Amino acid sequence: MKGAVLYEVNKPLRIEEFELPQTGADMIRVGLRAAGVCHSDFHVAKGDWPQHPIPTILGHEGAGVVEEVGSQVSGINEGDHVILSWKRQCGHCEMCQNGFPNLCDLPPYEFGLPRTKSGETMNKFVGMGTFSTSTLVPQDAIIRIDKDFPFAQAALVGCGVMTGVGAVINTAKVEPGSSVAIFGCGGVGLNCIQGAALASAEPIIAVDIRDNKLKMARQFGATHTVNSSQEDPVERIQEISGGPGVHYAFEAIGLTGEPFVQSIECTRKRGVTVFVGHAPVNTPLAMDARMLLHEKSIIGCYYGSARTHVDFYRLIGLYRAGKLKLDELVSRSYPLEGVNDAFDALAKGEVARSVLSME
Ligand SMILES: [Zn+2]
Ligand SMILES: [Zn+2]
Numbered sequence: 001m002k003g004a005v006l007y008e009v010n011k012p013l014r015i016e017e018f019e020l021p022q023t024g025a026d027m028i029r030v031g032l033r034a035a036g037v038c039h040s041d042f043h044v045a046k047g048d049w050p051q052h053p054i055p056t057i058l059g060h061e062g063a064g065v066v067e068e069v070g071s072q073v074s075g076i077n078e079g080d081h082v083i084l085s086w087k088r089q090c091g092h093c094e095m096c097q098n099g100f101p102n103l104c105d106l107p108p109y110e111f112g113l114p115r116t117k118s119g120e121t122m123n124k125f126v127g128m129g130t131f132s133t134s135t136l137v138p139q140d141a142i143i144r145i146d147k148d149f150p151f152a153q154a155a156l157v158g159c160g161v162m163t164g165v166g167a168v169i170n171t172a173k174v175e176p177g178s179s180v181a182i183f184g185c186g187g188v189g190l191n192c193i194q195g196a197a198l199a200s201a202e203p204i205i206a207v208d209i210r211d212n213k214l215k216m217a218r219q220f221g222a223t224h225t226v227n228s229s230q231e232d233p234v235e236r237i238q239e240i241s242g243g244p245g246v247h248y249a250f251e252a253i254g255l256t257g258e259p260f261v262q263s264i265e266c267t268r269k270r271g272v273t274v275f276v277g278h279a280p281v282n283t284p285l286a287m288d289a290r291m292l293l294h295e296k297s298i299i300g301c302y303y304g305s306a307r308t309h310v311d312f313y314r315l316i317g318l319y320r321a322g323k324l325k326l327d328e329l330v331s332r333s334y335p336l337e338g339v340n341d342a343f344d345a346l347a348k349g350e351v352a353r354s355v356l357s358m359e
Contacts, residue, residue, distance in 0.1 A: 003057035003114060003132035004339045005122065009047030012340040013058060013131070018114035018122060020134055027112050027136045028076055029068040030084065034151035035130040036061030037334075037342040037354040038159055039186060039254065040278065044125060045343060048280035056123035057114065058339075060086040062130030063145070063154035064358075073139050081151075083143045083158045085308040086126045090140070102303040112136030130155075131339055133358050143312045152333065152355040153326035156187075157315050159303075160353060161326065164191020164252065166304015166311060167276045168199055172248050176200035179246040181237045182222070183263050184253035185213035186346075187329065187353040188276055190220045192250045194325055197221030198318070201248070205240055207233045207259075210349045220325060228259075237266040244268035252276040257285045269294040276301045333357045 001020055004013040023029045041058045043049050062084040069076055076082070088109060089101035096104050109127030112135075116122060122129075129135050145154055164187075168174050180201040182192045185208040196204045197220070205224045206217035214225040226236045238245050245268040251260045254277025264273045264287065275298060292298070304311075318324035331351035334342045335358075342354040 001114060001132055001134040002336060003122070003129060004059070004336060005055050006045055006058050007055045009045065009054070013045070015337055016116070018116060020114050020136060021112055023068045023070050023136060024112060025070040025072040026138055027070045028066055028073055028139060028142055029134060029136050030062070030064045030082060030142070031067045031134050032062050032064040032130055032132060033357070033359050034063050034155040035059045035356045035358070036155045036158070036160060036187070037339070037346060037356060039188070039346065041125065041131070042343055042346055043278065043280065050281065052125060053123050056125050057129035057132050058125045059131030060126045060128040061155045061159040062128065062135070063151045063158065067134065076139060076142055076144065080144050081147050081149065083145055083154045083312055084128060084130060084137060085141050085143060085158055085306070085312070086128045087303050087306070087308070088127070088138065088140055089308070099307065100305060101308070102306045109138050109141065131336065131356060133336070143308055145316065149316065151359065152330045152357065153319065155355060156326060156329055156353055157312055160187040161191050161315055161324070161329070162306045162308070162311060163276065163301070163304040164188040165195035165198065165315065165324070166306050167192055167250055167274050167301045168195030170305035170311070171299060171301045172250075172272055172274050174199040174201050174248050177202055178248055179203055179241050181205040181207060181246045181249045181263070181266050183207045183233070183249070183251045183259045184277060185217045186252065186349075189250070189252035190216060190329065190352055192252050192276060193217055193220040193222050198323065203240055205237050205246065207237070213349060216352055219328060234262050234265045241268070245271060247271055249273045250276050254279045257283055260285055261287045264291055264296065264298060267296055269296070271296050273298045274301050275299070329353045330355050
């Protein structure tokens with residue numbers, strides 16, 4: 001198999017050859033066909049999240065074809081088409097039992113690691129390592145899909161779409177007619193926007209510093225756009241909402257503290273802010289301690305409160321019904337060897353999402 005390895009932060013990934021170990025009894029080997037290039041991978045590549053060990057094969061969004069199943073695996077067969085879910089779920093811990101398998105206690109899968117030619121094991125980002133041609137994963141990481149479903153779109157359902165739409169529908173439970181503001185129109189932010197449209201929010205106000213992203217935001221359902229490099233987003237959001245601010249705000253940038261604080265400031269009394277963006281470790285927030293005075297609240301969001309085995313099928317159903325935009329999210333496709341170009345396009349804000357194609 002081939003994989004794209006991060007050896008050093010802020011250095012290009014290198015494509016290398018590996019050997020996969022034998023498929024263990026509880027493992028499934030998936031031949032990857034598409035992998036989404038997500039900001040989370042880029043965070044690791046930039047050194048924002050030093051808690052993830054390197055060197056590592058990056059990539060955590062993926063879709064492909066089952067190549068081999070271990071002897072204890074049931075219900076999944078060779079040749080099945082699948083989406084990978086990077087968050088493991090045991091089914092019996094407190095969070096799983098309470099309906100929040102996205103917060104399951106299980107750590108990332110650390111078995112079936114690929115080996116280099118000299119026999120050393122190589123890490124895989126969150127146990128996935130989807131910037132590769134094959135990966136070994138446990139059954140709880142697999143959601144089977146119909147064989148006519150396109151791989152690139154499937155890969156995006158596995159993380160960016162689930163996180164953005166889930167933040168609105170699952171985490172915040174936005175009600176029809178609520179006013180919503182979304183900070184950041186990247187892969188996740190655009191999905192917050194279409195989640196808000198699915199929830200019949202009105203208005204849906206998109207904030208970004210790039211006009212090309214704001215144009216995309218309109219395509220995904222934003223009713224108003226604010227370029228925060230040209231005007232104060234908080235004042236403008238209040239103005240659009242008729243004065244009091246919005247019912248819900250979503251921070252989907254995850255780079256610096258300022259937009260997180262603005263996403264709290266722009267809500268009305270009892271307004272709810274959802275932190276969707278995952279900032280670099282130790283990013284401080286400077287805010288007035290009285291900011292929540294009027295019963296405002298802030299909720300964290302992890303993987304859009306995903307119940308993957310239910311929600312992926314709902315998202316696929318919405319796409320099939322023409323209500324969820326997935327084709328429009330796939331801005332560009334690169335071969336595995338083009339991964340560094342895909343990171344460049346992400347850094348420059350040129351794309352909604354790039355996908356690596358291993359077909
Ligand atoms: Zn669990
Ligand atoms: Zn992701």
